[in-house]
Amino acid sequence: MRLVIAQCQVDYSGRLTAHLPWAKRLLIVKADNSVSIHADDRAYKPLNWMSPPCSMVVREPRADEAAATGDADARIEQVWEVDATTGDHLQVLLGVRYLDVTEELGVDPGLQKDGVEAHLQELLAENPQAFGDGWTVVQREYMTPIGPVDLLCRDAEGCYVAVEVKRRGEIAGVEQLTRYLDLMNRDHLLGDHVIGVFAAQQIRPQARVLAQTRGIDCLTVDYDALRGMDHPEDRLF
Known part of the structure; x- marks a missing residue:
């Protein structure tokens, strides 16, 4: 991971x-070449970003790009050209760097859910009818x-459905599922939608509201009712 201020x-x-004018910001480049640009507010949410799969090329600035900022004191040192397979393009004119560090994080073990979550x-995977009649779990x-x-x-109807399960349904969980859907809808093996x-138990x-604006359905799960459908004595293992 590379962190640049x-x-x-x-x-x-x-x-x-979208356009972000000349200013001091934090830029994060991850191992998958995804890029996000942050201000000193808005918690985790970036001002702009490019999700994978994408590629990044770093080049020297052209003479005409120095004037593109509209800031007479701006000094362009690098230009980042980030391209997604969808045709989306992100261009970053990079000036004075106050911090530029790269650290190898290695393979992350992933989020460890609490026992209830x-x-x-597990219960929803064993009882897909909780989502509706005719539902099946693929993986x-x-x-x-x-x-x-x-x-x-x-x-x-045979459509693929991505389900994100939480104990408490927060905005962060909706954002997480939105990112998954964005990538999964680019996978031709899963169809075009x-x-x-x-x-979640509570949403x-x-x-x-955010989920509805993203076209995501919400399901409030009765944990106790699902536990009543769980019969460990019927399991082989």
């Missing part, structure tokens, strides 16, 4: 266009380039 200007083009995922912990989605299912379901109203 520098003066920069950022321009994004693709499904829409892990058991909730637990289906791996994406940025981590595993809890359950990959098929609904009664993977549906999302956000399942905050703000998270529910």
Whole structure:
């Protein structure tokens, strides 16, 4: 992972266009070439980003790019060109760097769920009818380039469904599922439309509203009722 604090200007083009004027920001480049640009607020949410799969090229600035910032004191030292397979493009004009460090983090063991959340995922995998009639589970912990989605299912119509399971449904969980769906919908093996379901014992109203705006269905799970469907004595192992 590379962390850079520098003066920069950022321009994004693709499904829409966005412009971040010249300012001091934090830039994060991960091993999968994903790039995110952060200000000193907004908690974890970046100002702009490029999700994998993508590629990044670092080049010297052209003479005409020095004036592109509109800041007479701006000194462009590098230009980052980040391209996604979807055709989206992110250009970063990088100026004075106050911090530039790279650290190898290695393979992450992943999020360790608490006992209730892990058991909730297990119970839903064993009882897919909790989502609706005709549902089946394809795989637990289906791996994406940025981590595993809890359950990959098929609904009664045969459509793939990505299910993220939480004990408490927060906005962060909806954002996590949104990132998974963005990548899964680029996978031709899953078809052209993977549906999302956000399942939790409790879902905050703000998270529910955000999920609805993203086209993600919400399911409030009755943990005690699911536990009543769990019969350990019927298991072979």
